[in-house]
Amino acid sequence: MDIRKEYLEFFKSKGHEVISSMPLVPDDPTLMFTNAGMVQFKDIFTGSIPKPENPRATSCQLCVRAGGKHNDLENVGYTARHHTLFEMLGNFSFGDYFKEDAISYAWEFVTVNLALPIERLWVTVHENDDEAFNIWSKYINPERIMRFGDKDNFWAMGDTGACGPCSEIFYDQGEEHFNTPEDKMGGDGDRFLEIWNLVFMQYERTADGKLNPLPKPSIDTGMGLERVIAIKEGVLNNFDSSNFKPIIEKIEELANKKSTKENIGSYRVIADHLRATSFMLSQGILFGNEGRPYVLRRILRRAVRHGYLIGFRKPFMAQLLDTLINIMGNHYIELVENKNFIKEQLTLEEDRFFKTIDLGMSLFNEELANTKEIFSGEIAFKLYDTYGFPLDLTEDMLRDRNLKVDLIKFDELMNKQKAMAKAAWKGSGDASNEGDFKQLIEKYGLNEFVGYDNTAYKSKI
Ligand code: ATP
Ligand code: MG
Ligand code: MG
Ligand code: MG
Structure with missing residues (x-):
């Protein structure tokens, strides 16, 4: 099955317009890279540009999560599910349908089109979101609907901009394969694999941290294509899939x-x-x-x-x-x-x-x-300055041994060098x-x- 195509056609059949992926570099200096499907629609969500004629859209967006607010560089190679670049499938409602339909579409796609076994599925909602809990209860045993706080179930693109509570779908890959403490539901392991995030876009966060309600609540969803492909191919690690x-x-x-x-x-x-x-x-x-x-x-x-x-x-x-x-x-x-x-x-x-x-x-x-505990900041700086080892590379090399770089010294040398470079510029x-x-x-x-x-x-x- 071509899952990318299946997804876009499914949402097209539900009245969504298929939109191309936008460039990885967004037209927005506050954002390092396009890190979600919603980025190209963010001005529509906040109401700063008018809504399009068709208030429903769907896309397959190339995303990079490295170096910005969402940074998965440190995860790659250590988890079974993170990439620096990945494809995010998404469906969007600009003040049109809200929680009820977003959940019903997602459920239909996951259980009918993808045909994932229901007994493997779990969902999460924001702890205060009774509405989402009640809608989900129509589809899935409430024992498998978990409530979590802001950390897990509140989505924001960046420090400012559109945001809201969210609800996520997880696929249980089986205790027999994953049984570290992190592999419990709500942990950061790979047993309960997060496949799809449904964001109920209700607010805009301003630079002073205030949450302003958006004129019309909207829907933004994101599903990781590589993860779904891995599940469909029956492998437990994205890197074992045909991608x-x-x-x-x-x-x-x-x-x-x-x-x-x-x-x-x-x-x-x-x-x-x-x-x-x-x-x-x-x-x-x-x-x-x-x-x-x-x-x-x-x-x-x-x-x-x-x-x-x-x-x-x-x-x-x-x-x-x-x-x-x-x-x-x-x-x-x-x-x-x-x-x-x-x-x-x-x-x-x-x-x-x-x-x-x-x-x-x-x-x-x-x-x-x-080195016994702290790796020398001077050497880390020399590695950076003379041998071209970025700091995070040195840190990564120390990770297995549980060692940290002396960042105070490193920063001191870095600042000194910057000041000198400025003077010479x-x-x-x-x-x-x-x-x-x-x-x-x-x-x-x-x-x-x-x-x-x-x-x-x-x-x-
Ligand atoms: P995780 O908790 O696994 O790090 P996330 O909660 O950070 O994922 P979201 O911001 O909710 O991810 O993004 C929506 C979807 O995009 C996720 O449910 C997942 O399927 C996919 N996704 C997110 N980050 C990555 C990544 N680094 N590599 C591959 N797919 C990803
Ligand atoms: Mg993440
Ligand atoms: Mg998550
Ligand atoms: Mg998520």
Whole structure:
């Protein structure tokens, strides 16, 4: 079953307009990346632009959750369900239907179209949301409706903007496979796999933290495509599904080394980061030292470090791209169109890091041997400054050993360096790398990425 298509067609049959994915870089400086399907509709939700003619929409949105408010970079490779880049299916009501229909549609899709067994399903509601509890009780045994507080059942896009209580659908993957304390319902383990979040958009949060009721309550939902595919394919880990497995096999082939229980995390991180970096590059984000370009660099360097762990000593990511294109290129044409550009950029950046990674790893290991509790902030800074190890990479390398970096010292050195750089800065050019991208557009004849077609929502209304 093509779940992406099934979903969009299901909601189309319920009167929704199918809308293309918007770019990963939102037209909003407060938001690092598009991190949910609702981002392209946020001005409609808050009422700052008029509602479209059809108040119902559905989409499959590419999302990145790295480096911003929703940051899953630290989870990748450690959980079975998190990616830095993923596809979010969603249906939206702009002041049209509300809780009753949102729940009924979701239930129908999950139990009829996806045909998930009812005895595996659980739902959560906000602790004060009796209305949602009562609606759900018509479909599912109330013993499997859990009430949680703001932390789990209140959704906000960012620190400001549209938000509201939510209700989520979980799939029980079985105690026999998952039985750590985190795997209880409401814990952060993978047994109860969260598949779908229904947000009842009722408020707008202003910069001073106040919640203002929205003129008309709306619906925003998000379902992770990779998770649903994994469930349908009967695998317990997203990385064992057809979205990732061929990439992992290709890494094994290139590394000439099969993955093992001990090192599988590295293969998964590389597969995940290949997707994120390739899409980001294809949409015009370049490697750099600040903002989004630095997030891209951090993701790529993590992939390189995991490549290093399984034996790579020279660039390898570009050789994985064709496998990714086989999986996603049909739907995401920008991967195919920008293939050579992506390969070249990946290789350049990998090259830069491979030049210093050996020395950096030796310095790291030397220091590690002398570390008892806190890893030296000076060495972490040297790794950053001289060898190009982003701080979060060093932190990740220490994670298994339960060690932390001396952040006070690190920040002190960082601030000192920034002050010196500022004093020395005499340039007047554009510090962003937009200029670079313009040159590359000329060199490669790239199209500047503006969305999947010209029917992006904003241009329509
Ligand atoms: P989790 O609790 O598993 O981190 P979440 O509550 O942060 O998920 P939401 O913000 O509710 O996720 O997003 C809606 C849906 O998007 C989730 O129910 C899930 O199916 C999917 N999703 C969220 N984050 C990721 C991710 N990093 N990788 C893959 N799918 C994701
Ligand atoms: Mg999350
Ligand atoms: Mg959650
Ligand atoms: Mg959620």
